[in-house]
Amino acid sequence: MTTATFLIQYLNALQYGLLLFLVASGLTLIFGIMGVINLAHGSFYMTGAYMAYALAPWVEGHLGGGFFVTLAVGVILAVALGYVLEWAFFSYLHEREHLQQVLMTYGLILVFEELRSLIVGDDVHGVKAPEWLAGSIPLGDVMTYPVYRLFMSGVCIVLALAMYWLFRHTRLGMRIRAGSTNREMVQNLGIDVSRLYRVVFAGGVALAVFAGMLAAPVSSVYPGMGNQVLIVCFVVVVIGGIGSIRGALLASLLIGVVDTFGKVLLPQAAGVLVYVLMALILLWKPGGLFKAG
Amino acid sequence: MRATSVPQTVFTVVVFVALAGYAFVGGSFGLDLITKIMIYAIFALSLELIAGGVGLVSFGHAAYFGIGAYAAVLLTPKDGAASLVLLLPAAVCAAALYALAVGALSLRTRGVYFIMVTLAFAQMAYYVAHDTPLGGGTDGIYLTQKPAIGEALNLNQPVMIYGFTLVVLAAVFLFLALLNRSRFGHALAGIRVNEQRMRAMSYSTFGYKLAAFTLSGAIAGFAGFLFAVKDGFVNPELMSWHLSGAVLVMVILGGLGHLRGALIGAFAFVLLQEFFKSEAIFGALAKHWHLGLGLAIIVSVTLLPNGLVGLPAEIKRHLAGTPRDNT
Amino acid sequence: MKSMFKLHATALLTAGALALPAFAQQAPLKVGLMLPATGTFAALGTAIENGFKLYVTEQGGKLGGRDIQYFKVDDESEPSKATDNVNKLIKRDNVDVLIGTVHSGVAMAMAKAAKDSGTLLIVPNAGADAVTGPMCAPNIFRSSFSNWQQGYAMGDWVHKRGHKNVVTIAWKYAAGDETIAGFKDSFQKAGGKVVKELSLPFPNVEFQALLTEIAALKPDAVYTFFAGGGAVKFVKDYAAAGLKKSIPLYGAGFLTDGTLEAQGTDAEGIHTTLHYADGLGTARDNAFRVAYVRTYRLPPDVYAVQGYDAAQMLAAGLAGTKGDISRKADFSAALRKAKIDSPRGTFTLSKNHNPVQDFYVRQVVGKENKPAGVAIKALADPGRGCSMQ
Secondary structure, eight states: OOHHHHHHHHHHHHHHHHHHHHHHHHHHHHHHHHOOOOTTHHHHHHHHHHHHHHHHHHHHHHHOOOHHHHHHHHHHHHHHHHHHHIIIIIGGGTTSOHHHHHHHHHHHHHHHHHHHHHHTOSOOBOOOOOGGGOOEEEETTTEEEEHHHHHHHHHHHHHHHHHHHHHHHSHHHHHHHHHHHOHHHHHHTTOOHHHHHHHHHHHHHHHHHHHHHHHHHHHOBOTTHHHHHHHHHHHHHHHHOTTOHHHHHHHHHHHHHHHHHHHHHOGGGHHHHHHHHHHHHHHHOTTOSSOOO | OOOOOHHHHHHHHHHHHHHHHHHHHOOHHHHHHHHHHHHHHHHHHHHHHHHTTTOOOOSOTHHHHHHHHHHHHHTSOTTSOOBHHHHHHHHHHHHHHHHHHHHHHHTTSOTHHHHHHHHHHHHHHHHHHHHSGGGTOTTOEEOSSOOEETTTEETTSHHHHHHHHHHHHHHHHHHHHHHHHSHHHHHHHHHHHOHHHHHHTTOOHHHHHHHHHHHHHHHHHHHHHHHHHHHSEEOGGGGSHHHHHHHHHHHHHHOTTOHHHHHHHHHHHHHHHHHHHOHHHHGGGGGGHHHHHHHHHHHHHHHOTTOGGGHHHHHHHHHHTOOOOOO | OHHHHHHHHHHHHHHHHHHTTOGGGSOOEEEEEEEOOSSTTHHHHHHHHHHHHHHHHHTTTEETTEEEEEEEEEOTTOGGGHHHHHHIIIIISOOSEEEOOSSHHHHHHHHHHHHHHOOEEEESSOOOGGGGTTTOOTTEEESSOOHHHHHHHHHHHHHHTTOOEEEEEEEESHHHHHHHHHHHHHHHHTTOEEEEEEEEETTOOOOHHHHHHHHHHOOSEEEEEOOHHHHHHHHHHHHHTTHHHHSOEEEEGGGGSSOHHHHGGGGTTOEEEESOOTTOOOHHHHHHHHHHHHHHSSOOOHHHHHHHHHHHHHHHHHHTTTTOTTOHHHHHHHHHHOOEEETTEEEEEOTTSOEEEEEEEEEEETTEEEEEEEEEEEEOOOOTTOOOO
16 A cells, blocks of 8 residues: 555545544434434434435525525424424433333334335435535546545534534533433423423434435435444444543544455455454443543 | 232233144244244343343344354254254354353443443354355355254244244243242342442352353344244344344333243234234235334333333223323 | 035036136236335335236236236345245245345245245346356246346456456445356456455445545456445445546446436446346337336336346246146246247246346446447356256
8 A cells, every 4th residue: 555545545534434423423412411322313314315315406496506505404404303303202201211212213213214215215316516516636646536525524523623612611511411410410400401302302313414414415315324324323422432522523533444444454354343443442441432521 | 029920920821822722723824923923032031131130231132143043054064954952052052152252241331331332242243144254145044954853853844843932932931930030030130220239248240140141142042043943044134233123122112121021022023013014904005014113113112111011000000090100 | 405505516517617718717826026115125126016017917917817916025125034024925825926036135035935835936136146056946037137147248348348457346245246256257268357356345335445445556447236325326436536537437237227317427428237228229128118107107127127027937937837837847848948028138048047138238328328239148147056957
């Protein structure tokens, strides 16, 4: 491997890792704060991708179109969806065994996948990136790098910083962190925890949907796409430490590197490497890289 | 501690008697279907042992199931039937060994981390079967000949394998019921409730947990063995997280913490699928059976906090009009 | 009691008299469709079912003079449930013939069940070599292709285009391995060299690392096997990485089949080989396409053709037994001799019951895979491991 190729591979790893972070951040948020193992997270990702495809014509007709307008509409819908879902399906489960919630999210996966089939059908679709991001930058003599991928990475970095700021330096963030540590205490202080949970859940869903929409021009849109993302996102959350945004970022990048170089250097074992990584890290640090916070 | 009431024992006995009776009246499809459900029930019981009994939720139980199934196929000689007396213990041991190794490593973690580590080890097994020549590739491998004990027990006939599975299910159920009442079972329950206290009472909690986990893996391997013998075909999907998830759903749906729950959960999960898939009832909508199944699961979580096992109590509560006891 | 007996006797006599002139009075033929209705391959399952039913409708709803009664099972493309699902059709519904499926692993389970029970099986897509290899049986047929076939078809042709060093890339699973093996067979025979075989775990779609590897290796061309969502993403990523301009991409036909709307301009100009193409221009194909669009308001594709031909094969076998499917040896003999008048072109079956068919080179033009000649004529699968003569 020449130095140039090596560097390009690093770029690939970074870019994959950042996208992974975007999907996983919503999961770790819901996981860490509400304690819900949300198996339906992949479904939200898929919903996002399908929104990017299906909403575009509507936005075109009513709002004048544009990828970013579609993105905005999608996120608004996602927040509403998350808010309603939490109210309808999870709000009365807080007191119960966490496994009950796992069962609930399992039911939701089935429902979402089938609704997708009923509403949009079972075909594979492509989504166009906005014109001004459609170009690419030459890298080496034959290869080019699509601008949209770089743009995606940029968005992921901005979002990571924004989340860090939100949690560390705003009142909402403080409440959320407090709510995750000690529910009763926060409630006694006069904060509406149920409402807080609803906000967190809506935020988590919005992040997954946003990730799906953002990735759609690159990943394209197809049935079952959420399932593939789900498990690797869990790996991210667990390696990083549940509820830790910082940990999720580091874990995503780590997985990006292992996956990218694994495919090239150890193709026979490429599938299993990520799990070996997870097992090793947990044996070393049974609570993940960063404990919640 | 979970005391068993008389109606519950009666229920269990009636179920097993009914299952035995079905062997004489069921058609070959019905026998096949119930055999599959009973295999899932054994599998669910293995998970119930650690998830309900000790509070260790494994999200990778399909690995042991799959290893039992693969061992049954890989250890069968190319040119003839293997002896059941040798093949069965070998398959169970293979699963137990992997469970022992995974348990030794993963029991250091707890809660959600434990769930995820077990998943990771299951995914490793999955990729070994999926991507290496050892597993025979993604399309799966066939069991050339079903194991037998001489002429007496030939597992080729549906009714024979049905009977064999039923006996195994009953034995596993009874064994676990006795286990729950034993010193060992009490220790496990103690660990579930308060591990610190058990340790303070100078119990080696790690040893107990590891023993339970290994035993659970062995039973799951037994179920996998039966599955391979019944179908005569194994595939990497037997180790996939989908199956791990499905068996977890069976246990929770039935009612975590009850042996009956695993039994009821397996039946309910498979029969619900069959119900929503049925074209006779749903016509063209049967194609979208996932929707019905998903909604049924959501409704059951909403209305039955203790799973299907809690159904009679819920009905009683409803009739009496008393508020739900949320525990 | 006595009068009742009389009634029975008369009924029997009439029935016997009526049964002689026509088999039309027979009970309907039970056809079990085991296809994916949910999951990744749901659209393919629909196309196969549509194609099958189109032919039956064209024949007035009858094959071999018998009405058709359908039984359907969703196989979910899930091999671990395959044996149970196929048993539903065989044991519960007692079907006379099985049609299915898309997923190779599921098809393997079906082949075993068919072999064990003696039920007739026609595979309308799954390309697993083993189905017409070690698993071959007098009652197992395929209306589609073998993975080896679709790979082999292109090796020689790619070499003739002046490519000496080729990199292959595919998912690491049976269909990928077998297709690449077929390609290597003919490409190396022609004198070409496969520089490197790249693979990634199924169904992983992060191709970027391997595309970078291709750019570093700089081969003359790339040969690939992907399908469905993976095919869409691979073609788009390949173009976005700038490789399409300098290193031509070739593939098995599924790379660009049913995926062109999603791939957009990134697929333009790509050559693939398959046993079918859009706009073959034959009268047979035109008639099929018009009828398909009229009936289903959907563009016909290769899956629809395979479903349509599965029905034709069933009809051909029944024609040899006057609608009696229980005469298995006669059915098999008739089908082995039959010429199937497929929209793809006429084909016969090889000794291992796989189509002996032309493979077309197709080039993507707009939203269609236009035929650009025949890559190889009358290609037969070698049926490795099949002992049937």
